[in-house]
Amino acid sequence: MEVPGLSLPDLPGAARLTLPPREDTPGDVTLGGYLWRQPRPAPAALLLHGWGQDASDMATPARLLHAAGWHGVSLSLRGWRGSGGCDDYGRSGPGDLGRALAWLEAQPWVTQTAVVGLSLGGLVALLAAAQGHRAGRTVAVNPPADLRGVYAGTTSGILRRYYDAVLTPAQWVDGSPLTHAERIGGPTWVVIGPEDRICPPELGRTLAARAGARLLEVPGLAHVPDGEQWARVVGETLGPS
Secondary structure (H helix, E strand, C coil), rough: CCCCCCCCCCCCCCCCEEEECCCCCCCCCCCEEEECCCCCEEEEHHHHHHHHCCHHHHHHHHHHHHCCEEEEEEECCCCCCHHHHHHHCCHHHHHHHHHHHHHCCCCCEEEEEEEEEEHHHHHHHHHHHCCCCCCEEEEEECCCCCHHHHHHHCCHHHHHHHHHCCCCHHHHHHHHHHHHHHHHCCEEEEEEECCCCCCCCCHHHHHHHHHEEEECCCCCCCCCCCHHHHHHHHHHHHCCC
């Protein structure tokens, strides 16, 4: 059940989606989002938004994927509009993503899966992959690869204050994808924006090198892609191999 006043808006062409918590798993929360579904079996991409956003903010890449023949599923991370629980900057994200992936992979209309995460969503996707919750392909766009490095290099004072307030002492290391780079595994793309001033791009380059991931640098990209930049990301990372 969504909290009154925090419901996601209706989006043209998308059906509302709700994943209820598992009754036998303490700590599970309801996850809400959207489904752009094809009329036939097809690959499905699970999209995860950035910090301060919700599932509606990933509508642009979802529509691009749908136009390319994919099912698009965009979910709000816990604590953000449309989903239950409290935001913890990814501590609970890998488990939530693992549950969502298991549900998606069990659908008869899904032939293969991918996860596309922006910023915080990319962090969750990478941490989940390192814990064994892997889709057929993982795409992390401007992920905060190393939380201490982001804290030192970001131009966002709001983000630094948020880290101070929310991150646990262990999370600074354990919640950084760079700590687990060698365990991420699977086909992985790290997409960085050379103009990103929120998550320093050099951290993404280091992560890609250590994880053996493919690196895509999008000229002119800052932290959040525009429509044209999303089209390039989708085309180059989820197009035919």
